[in-house]
Amino acid sequence: MQATSRTFKENAHRALRDADLQVALAKMKQGFVERRALAAARLPEFEALRDQGRAIKDHTLAHLDFYLTCFEERVTEAGGHVHWAVDAEAAQDIVLEICRKAGARTVTKGKSMIGEEIAINEHLARHGIEPVETDLGEYIIQLRDEPPSHLIAPAIHVTTKQIAASFRKAHRDLDPARALEEPRTLLAEARGALRDRFLKADVGITGANFLIAETGSTVIVTNEGNGDLTQTLPRVHIVLASLEKLVPTLEDASTILRLLARSATGQEFSVYTTFSTGPRRAPDLDGPDEFHVVLLDNGRSRMLGTEFQEMLRCIRCGACLNHCPIYQSVGGHAYGWVYTGPMGAVLTPALIGLEEAGHLPNASTFCGRCEAVCPMRIPLPRMMRHWREREFERHLQPQRMRAGLKAWAFLARRPALYRLGARIAAKTLGLAGRRRGAFRTLPLAQGWTMSRDLPAPEGPTFQAQWRARGGR
Amino acid sequence: MSEGRRTVLASVARALGRDGPDPAMRAELEQRLAQPRPNLIPGRANLPHSQRVALFVEMAREAAATVAVVRAREAVPEAVADYLRRENLPPELTIAPDPALEGLPWSSRPLLSVRSGRAHGSEAVSLTHAFAGIAETGTLLLRSGPDAPTTLNFLPDTNIVLIEAGRIVGAYEEAWAMLRASGAMPRTVNFITGPSRSADIEQTLQLGAHGPRRLHILLLDAGPAA
Structure with a gap:
């Protein structure tokens, strides 16, 4: 998809004025945050498990060369195929080739962020193969021709009314007199419409939450069961996964699974966790004849060994989005590409470039909640700071901003001058704003005062007060 | 490539x-x-057997599964028939081609029509046989094989699962040990915790998204030895 991260500011303004979106975000803020806190509190070992989860992923990344080839060997031994994709185009070609060989006309899809990243639906559709999303949320946004706005709740921004309208447009045999207003009737309608698609699909594509080196298994975690129908019914099962999904053993996956659902939805465990190893065995009555794993790099190996390596621990639970004051205010679409919230602010510049996504690591208050709830203890704010530094080094910010930073750096390195300047500024602003107590506009700061007032300073500067109190 | x-x-x-x-x-x-060595295992499921079974039942119910205890293998057909009647479901059943299920005295329930095989999409009710139960989250482990088609776990509206109390362990890691001891990794291992659900429409939780709307567990437990 065409990224719109460059216009983050405009996107954000639009989102703030979108009343429906604001209702959905308010609900999310309450629900997800509360449920995660309850689930974490219920498991006394939760914090210790986070440490272990981090250690497992760090170990795997440190030996990624070994684990990747191990995984490949085991998949092959089980009768499956591993395909290596350097970038999105390579992955698209591999998937299309497998589908063509299978003579596929329709392809069902489980939820996959890699599928979004490589825009596989557009690619298949362009070549005459119909992709059908089967996760309810993904199905809704596919009908609306939109990207997901949340990692685990892709249609969180869509209202019941809008869903009903999409279904009426897409489901030709739907009786116009039939009431669709309730979530219950909408779910029944989607279930009915998709059932037939599941049964008739030629190829099923899923993502993977984990790849297991020990057994060559791929793992999906869902609540709906759509991923399982997607990968069990068609003749061919394709798994889309990126390199960093690897863990060494089933035990390692189990440890991280204890963190995943609790961090994501606050469930004790998701309904369906499925481990797939190779195609159906000869005497089996069902399951796919072919099993393909597409391993996507797309810039991830370049993150290894850099200050962004720790981002590769991410398990895509969405906790950082749910707890982020920026995401809570503007939702996912403002971020302009596939990954959103704090994890998107760190990952997106690595995948599509800082020129394209430079706004995202700046869209943070550095409140630190994302890092505090990240099950894999990824230092997200620190990495956003690294991106800001790179942005400065590469002269990507506007001239005025660079000039401002330069002026500030000049003052910050001269404490006496800094104190004097602060004193004069505080005094002047204090006097000028005495009557109203705040400024609606200020020269050079219209951007700041556009959406809020600047309170007029009262009394001496912080440093002066600090000195007067004897530094206590 | x-x-x-x-x-x-x-x-x-x-x-x-x-x-x-x-x-x-x-x-x-x-x-x-x-x-492979286990990492930290939560203390929650480190219990004597009877309490572990009780925890399994409690957690499965919390995940919206229903659980009925059956005292003897011969009583399973009756328990199935009772459940179908209570839920107003047709007396038609597709069972996994597993000797432990095919060998049950179905003829004692002549009104119940029983077919053995995989699911194709029109089946209303399936009966499967769990390989293990995991108490810490009330999770069932089913593995695929000629005697255990995966489609039975997902296509029917109602999924009934038989599990012997002796197959209930505390943690996922114990179930992996059992599975490894039983032979090679099958094509599919399903961890199932409650019936299918979705909260994708306005964050309202609803049961029965694409998989079964109902998950009914028959716990075969002869009870405390006299």
Whole structure:
């Protein structure tokens, strides 16, 4: 998809004025945050498990060369195929080739962020193969021709009314007199419409939450069961996964699974966790004849060994989005590409470039909640700071901003001058704003005062007060 | 295709600053895979057997499954028929071709029509046989095989699962140990915790998204030995 991260500011303004979106975000803020806190509190070992989860992923990344080839060997031994994709185009070609060989006309899809990243639906559709999303949320946004706005709740921004309208447009045999207003009737309608698609699909594509080196298994975690129908019914099962999904053993996956659902939805465990190893065995009555794993790099190996390596621990639970004051205010679409919230602010510049996504690591208050709830203890704010530094080094910010930073750096390195300047500024602003107590506009700061007032300073500067109190 | 492999692995090698692990490290890593060791296991499920079974039932119910205890294997057909009647479901059943299910005295329930095989999409009710139960989250483990088609777990509206109390363990890791002892990894291992659900429409939780709307567990438990 065409990224719109460059216009983050405009996107954000639009989102703030979108009343429906604001209702959905308010609900999310309450629900997800509360449920995660309850689930974490219920498991006394939760914090210790986070440490272990981090250690497992760090170990795997440190030996990624070994684990990747191990995984490949085991998949092959089980009768499956591993395909290596350097970038999105390579992955698209591999998937299309497998589908063509299978003579596929329709392809069902489980939820996959890699599928979004490589825009596989557009690619298949362009070549005459119909992709059908089967996760309810993904199905809704596919009908609306939109990207997901949340990692685990892709249609969180869509209202019941809008869903009903999409279904009426897409489901030709739907009786116009039939009431669709309730979530219950909408779910029944989607279930009915998709059932037939599941049964008739030629190829099923899923993502993977984990790849297991020990057994060559791929793992999906869902609540709906759509991923399982997607990968069990068609003749061919394709798994889309990126390199960093690897863990060494089933035990390692189990440890991280204890963190995943609790961090994501606050469930004790998701309904369906499925481990797939190779195609159906000869005497089996069902399951796919072919099993393909597409391993996507797309810039991830370049993150290894850099200050962004720790981002590769991410398990895509969405906790950082749910707890982020920026995401809570503007939702996912403002971020302009596939990954959103704090994890998107760190990952997106690595995948599509800082020129394209430079706004995202700046869209943070550095409140630190994302890092505090990240099950894999990824230092997200620190990495956003690294991106800001790179942005400065590469002269990507506007001239005025660079000039401002330069002026500030000049003052910050001269404490006496800094104190004097602060004193004069505080005094002047204090006097000028005495009557109203705040400024609606200020020269050079219209951007700041556009959406809020600047309170007029009262009394001496912080440093002066600090000195007067004897530094206590 | 093999060019993609070379490029990706070369890029990983460059980042790690090595051409694969040295022999000592390789041996250590191979050992880690050959003899997988559990990490931290939560204390929750570290219980004597009877309490572990009770925890399994409690957690499965919390996940919106229903659980009925059956005292003897011969009583399973009756328990199935009772459940179908109570839920107003048709007396038609597709069972997994597992000797433990096919060998049950179905003829004692002549009104119940029983077919053995995989699901194709029109089946309303399935009966499957769990390989293990995991108490910590009330999770069932089912593995695929000629006697256990995966479609039965997902296509029917109602899924009834038989599990022997003796197959209930505390933690996922114990279930992996059982599975490894039973032979090679099957095509599919399903962890199932409650019936299918979705909250994708306005964050309202609803049961029965694409998989079964109802998950009914028949717990075969002869009770405390006299």
